[in-house]
Amino acid sequence: MGGETLSALHLLLTGDPALFAIVRLSIAVSLSATILAALLGAPLGALVALTRFRGREVAIVALNAMMGLPPVMVGLVCYLALSRSGPLGAWGWLFTPKAMVIAQTILVTPIIAAITRQTVEDLWAEYRDELTAMNVGPLRRVATLLWDGRFSLTTAFLAGYGRAAAEVGSIIIVGGNIEGFTRTITTAMALETSKGNLALAIGLGIVLLLIVISVSALAWGVRRAGERFAG
DSSP: OHHHHHHHHHHHHTTOHHHHHHHHHHHHHHHHHHHHHHHHHHHHHHHHHHOOOTTHHHHHHHHHHGGGOOHHHHHHHHHHHHSTTSTTGGGOOTTSHHHHHHHHHHHHHHHHHHHHHHHHHHHHHHHHHHHHHTTOOHHHHHHHHHHHTHHHHHHHHHHHHHHHHTOOHHHHHHHTTOTTTTOOHHHHHHHHHHHTOHHHHHHHHHHHHHHHHHHHHHHHHHHHHHHHHHO
């Protein structure tokens, strides 16, 4: 085990091209998916928070429940949709990074939407009278509350990115784990471990751990900055 760990550190310190190609693709896919999820989830969460409609409670429960979507189920649905016989088969995106981005976006969007909904709803309860008295319209109301809750929403974004970066089930189904094309940190770790190539698997695991720690530290820093700003 010690020899594999030393070999993994050697790969990291020497900038192994295969390892860092996998890391670059993983970061690009997860970051793209999280940005798309934020663009979809933040407005959706704000809409649910500020709108009263029949079945709203059911929508909130469903939104919260979707935070725990099984990745393999999402991957299967995306596979069926993007396969040649599927409704989106003409796009030709199956077994490409685009398919992986779609799958991760579906997984991350409910997380950002649910956190945004709670954040905006709390802020609306606090500022309802002021915004109503100022006759602020719906769009400006959403923009104001999203801006005021930007620290909490940044934390939601980072939480979504952490979920995407550590995901393996859906992307291995829609990406195919193709070497040099759709192989990410998590899928490569699973493959290399099964092949007995522990040095590369450990090296990728170290990188993934560093990413998760960095995201957690950044989320903590943003939360502290928000508390100081509010104070």
